[in-house]
Amino acid sequence: MGESIILIEKSWRVKNKLDNLPELLPREYRLLIIPVVIIIMAGFMMYQQISV
Numbered sequence: 001m002g003e004s005i006i007l008i009e010k011s012w013r014v015k016n017k018l019d020n021l022p023e024l025l026p027r028e029y030r031l032l033i034i035p036v037v038i039i040i041m042a043g044f045m046m047y048q049q050i051s052v
Contacts, residue, residue: 004045007044007045
């Protein structure tokens with residue numbers, strides 16, 4: 001449980017960095033990145049549950 005909280009906190013930091021760089025990433029790309037991050041996180045959580 002603790003590991004997933006750390007993972008979520010890291011993803012929030014990444015998201016904050018993306019939000020702080022709007023001039024480098026157009027809004028459309030940021031909207032595409034968010035679901036990709038969610039899918040990767042969901043897959044990682046599933047993988048952790050299977051490996052335990």
